[in-house]
Amino acid sequence: MNGFSSIFKRELKGYFSTPLAYVFLVIFLCLATFQTFRGGFFQIRQANLSVFFFQMPTLLLFLVPAIAMRLWSEEKKSNSIELLLSLPITTAQAVLGKFFAALGVMFIALVLTFPIVVTVYYLGAPDSGPIIGGYVGSFLIAGAFLALGSFFSALTRNQVIAFILGIVACGAFYYAGSPAALKWLSSALGSGAADVFEHFSFQLHFESLLRGVLELRDIIFFMIVTAASLWANTLVIENHR
Amino acid sequence: MIEVKGLRKVFGDITAVDGVEFSAAKGDVLGFLGPNGAGKSTTMKMLCCFLPPDGGTATICGNDILQEPLKVKSSIGYLAENAPTYEEMTVREFLKFIAAAREVSNPKEAIEKVSKSCSISNVMNQTIGTLSKGYRRRVGLAQALIHDPQVLLLDEPTDGLDPNQKHDVRELIKSLAKEKCIIISTHILEEVEAICNRVVIIAQGKVLTDSTPQELKDKEGATLDEVFRKLTSATPETASAVS
Numbered sequence: 001m002n003g004f005s006s007i008f009k010r011e012l013k014g015y016f017s018t019p020l021a022y023v024f025l026v027i028f029l030c031l032a033t034f035q036t037f038r039g040g041f042f043q044i045r046q047a048n049l050s051v052f053f054f055q056m057p058t059l060l061l062f063l064v065p066a067i068a069m070r071l072w073s074e075e076k077k078s079n080s081i082e083l084l085l086s087l088p089i090t091t092a093q094a095v096l097g098k099f100f101a102a103l104g105v106m107f108i109a110l111v112l113t114f115p116i117v118v119t120v121y122y123l124g125a126p127d128s129g130p131i132i133g134g135y136v137g138s139f140l141i142a143g144a145f146l147a148l149g150s151f152f153s154a155l156t157r158n159q160v161i162a163f164i165l166g167i168v169a170c171g172a173f174y175y176a177g178s179p180a181a182l183k184w185l186s187s188a189l190g191s192g193a194a195d196v197f198e199h200f201s202f203q204l205h206f207e208s209l210l211r212g213v214l215e216l217r218d219i220i221f222f223m224i225v226t227a228a229s230l231w232a233n234t235l236v237i238e239n240h241r
Numbered sequence: 242m243i244e245v246k247g248l249r250k251v252f253g254d255i256t257a258v259d260g261v262e263f264s265a266a267k268g269d270v271l272g273f274l275g276p277n278g279a280g281k282s283t284t285m286k287m288l289c290c291f292l293p294p295d296g297g298t299a300t301i302c303g304n305d306i307l308q309e310p311l312k313v314k315s316s317i318g319y320l321a322e323n324a325p326t327y328e329e330m331t332v333r334e335f336l337k338f339i340a341a342a343r344e345v346s347n348p349k350e351a352i353e354k355v356s357k358s359c360s361i362s363n364v365m366n367q368t369i370g371t372l373s374k375g376y377r378r379r380v381g382l383a384q385a386l387i388h389d390p391q392v393l394l395l396d397e398p399t400d401g402l403d404p405n406q407k408h409d410v411r412e413l414i415k416s417l418a419k420e421k422c423i424i425i426s427t428h429i430l431e432e433v434e435a436i437c438n439r440v441v442i443i444a445q446g447k448v449l450t451d452s453t454p455q456e457l458k459d460k461e462g463a464t465l466d467e468v469f470r471k472l473t474s475a476t477p478e479t480a481s482a483v484s
Contacts (some may be wrong), residue, residue, distance in 0.1 A: 006341040010327075018329050079325040083384070086289040086321070087342045088314040 003089030007097025028109045047124025053134035065166030068149025069159045076157035106142040129212025137209035140222035145170045147229035154236040177201025242422040247297030257283045259446035272437035273426040280446040281426040289319040318390035324381030328370035343388040355383040374401040393423040444473045
């Protein structure tokens with residue numbers, strides 16, 4: 001446990017002792033707000049945050065792999081991985097410590113979007129369900145993207161490659177359920193395969209959470225994807241040092 | 242304290258370490274010698290449980306590197322080649338992190354002690370990235386010593402240091418030698434003569450000789466430098482791709 005907490009603390013401090021966390025938070029908040037107002041936050045004349053949450057996955061799709069790309073690539077490139085793994089900690093503790101520290105930054109980013117929630121409550125009487133569901137969904141999707149990104153970061157010592165692979169993988173998981181993708185999948189692989197892919201789509205589960213019903217199966221889906229990616233991440237680090 | 246039994250490591254077509262065997266006891270300072278690419282660093286990486294061996298094993302302080310890696314890692318202090326650290330951290334933060342991860346009981350005291358013995362007290366609040374090569378190596382040495390380990394594995398500990406710093410580090414190693422078992426990988430022969438009581442020479446992943454510096458010189462009737470060249474130049478240059 002000590003191994004996990006010391007890695008977690010070091011990583012989290014690392015984000016805030018360099019400009020990384022601040023640049024990330026400022027860009028994230030600016031883009032999230034900009035997209036919300038540009039997307040018609042006032043024009044829809046409804047007191048809800050649907051516009052804010054609908055654009056969230058696209059934003060996370062680009063920004064989360066940017067945070068995740070350095071998790072292991074940097075350690076490999078600077079060879080500090082040799083120092084890290086010669087400490088009396090398990091690989092799983094190192095993987096989880098790094099993951100949760102990065103997730104902590106994502107959590108802070110989501111918490112800092114509170115002014116938009118205050119605004120909507122000030123302007124009207126929104127239904128709280130979809131707002132809670134939206135935040136839970138955004139946090140879970142950020143976690144899943146982060147775990148996928150961390151996995152690809154473990155595969156290479158080149159951060160740019162880790163970033164690109166991360167975006168492609170996150171995009172594939174997210175858009176697997178979009179109508180265009182499903183149409184293409186059912187013509188290429190048959191409708192059965194398309195059904196399977198639809199259930200693996202982040203979009204389907206995220207939109208279900210946005211309706212304000214916290215369905216256990218949606219939450220479990222994201223948790224399984226995250227856990228599986230982190231497990232694969234651990235295997236890669238153990239076998240390809 | 243250290244018992245290496247037939248360690249083997251293969252990278253693709255290259256056998257980097259090929260059945261290396263030796264042992265070292267408390268009080269030993271073992272110079273692990275060899276030309277570049279001989280498999281010194283790879284052996285060290287396997288001993289500190291960073292690289293899994295493809296064959297053979299080793300025990301350190303009675304614990305097998307394959308069966309009890311966490312216990313092995315707790316009992317050793319390891320300075321990797323080029324002394325990797327986290328450059329964005331200050332020296333103090335870095336040592337605090339290592340002390341926490343190694344569960345050092347009194348971290349403040351331990352940091353104070355190693356900063357003095359490694360002569361880094363004056364740079365404790367500086368970012369590691371801004372330090373000179375010599376200082377970085379001493380920070381690396383400090384992190385290897387912070388938990389007062391029984392076994393020290395030092396991969397080229399004096400590489401990049403100026404003559405004064407080299408002298409200091411050697412004095413430090415000598416002062417630690419009585420209580421510990423130390424393996425120093427190097428290709429600086431004067432270093433071996435200065436501090437080692439044992440010498441193991443390897444080339445192409447194989448142990449060529451296991452002796453003491455004096456014995457080796459007496460037996461061959463030549464300087465250590467000549468003995469080294471005689472032994473290692475008999476084998477063709479190994480692939481330098483292996484580190």
